[in-house]
Amino acid sequence: MLHSWLLPEGMAAPEQAKRIVSLVPSLTEWLHTLGLEEETVGITKFCIRPDEWFRQKTRVGGTKNVHVDELLALQPDLVIASKEENVAEQVQSIAQQVPVLLTDIENLEDALASMQLIADIAHRSEAAKALLAQIQMDFATALPQAGRALYLIWREPYMSVGRDTFIHAMLQMAGWENVCGYQTRYPTFTLAEMQALQPDVLLLSSEPFPFKINHVLELSAHFPHTRICLVDGEMFSWYGSRLLKSMSYFKELHRQLT
Incomplete structure (x- = not known):
C-alpha cells in the first residue's frame, strides 16, 4: 500500500x-x-x-x-x-x-x-x-553488487531491517545484499546470531540509534574479518528530498568499501 x-x-x-x-x-x-x-x-x-x-x-x-x-x-x-x-x-x-x-x-x-x-x-x-x-x-540502475551487509538501526537489542522496509530497498540500490532479507520488518539479534550471519560489512546507522566510533571499536572485537562503517541513516531511511542526494552518497560509500 x-x-x-x-x-x-x-x-x-x-x-x-x-x-x-x-x-x-x-x-x-x-x-x-x-x-x-x-x-x-x-x-x-x-x-x-x-x-x-x-x-x-x-x-x-x-x-x-x-x-x-x-x-x-x-x-x-x-x-x-x-x-x-x-x-x-x-x-x-x-x-x-x-x-x-x-x-x-x-x-x-x-x-x-x-x-x-x-x-x-x-x-x-x-x-x-x-x-x-x-x-x-539517479536510481535507474542499482550499483554493482558489493557484498553482504548487516545494517543496524538499534543497540540493546541489536536490530536490523527486513525485506519489506524502505531501508532494504535502498541497500539493494546501493549494491548490498541484505543478510536479513529473509526476515520482515525490524528483526532483533543477539551478538552470536549476528556473527552467524557472516556479513561482509556492518553498516551502523546514525539513526534512530546514534551509533558512534566507540560502537565500531566494540563490534570490531567480535567481527575481526568484517568491515564496519558508520553511515548516514537519513540517506538510507528518508524518502522525500533526501533522495536527490542519496545515490551520490551510495556511490561514495560503495567506492570506500569495495
Whole structure:
C-alpha cells in the first residue's frame, strides 16, 4: 500500500491543501523543497530539516506522541502521517476531524508516488516534475553488487531491517545484499546470531540509534574479518528530498568499501 486517506465522516479528500501539518520528517523536507513555506503550519520535533523550519515552525510533539489538541488548534486542512512512524490511535483520532494522508513506503516507487500526490494536492505538480525525474534518473540502475551487509538501526537489542522496509530497498540500490532479507520488518539479534550471519560489512546507522566510533571499536572485537562503517541513516531511511542526494552518497560509500 502506497498511501490511504483517513477522512472525517462525510468529508472528501482535499483537492488543494492550504494548511498542512506534517508528522513525517522526510516529507516535511519535501514540503520545503516544493516551496510550501506559508502552507506548512505545523511539524514535529523530529522534523529537523530544514533547520529554519525546525526553529520557526510550530511543533506539535513527536512522531510517536503528537499533541493532538495543539495540532487541531492550527486548523489544518491536511495532515501527512506515516503508518510506520506515527501511532495508529493518534492518527485515527486526528482523522476524525481532519483529512489525513497516511503513507506506507516500502520502496522507491512508493516514495515517488507519495511525493507526487503531495505535490498535486499542494498544487506544486510542475515544481515536482523535474525533481522526481532527477530521482528516477539517479536510481535507474542499482550499483554493482558489493557484498553482504548487516545494517543496524538499534543497540540493546541489536536490530536490523527486513525485506519489506524502505531501508532494504535502498541497500539493494546501493549494491548490498541484505543478510536479513529473509526476515520482515525490524528483526532483533543477539551478538552470536549476528556473527552467524557472516556479513561482509556492518553498516551502523546514525539513526534512530546514534551509533558512534566507540560502537565500531566494540563490534570490531567480535567481527575481526568484517568491515564496519558508520553511515548516514537519513540517506538510507528518508524518502522525500533526501533522495536527490542519496545515490551520490551510495556511490561514495560503495567506492570506500569495495
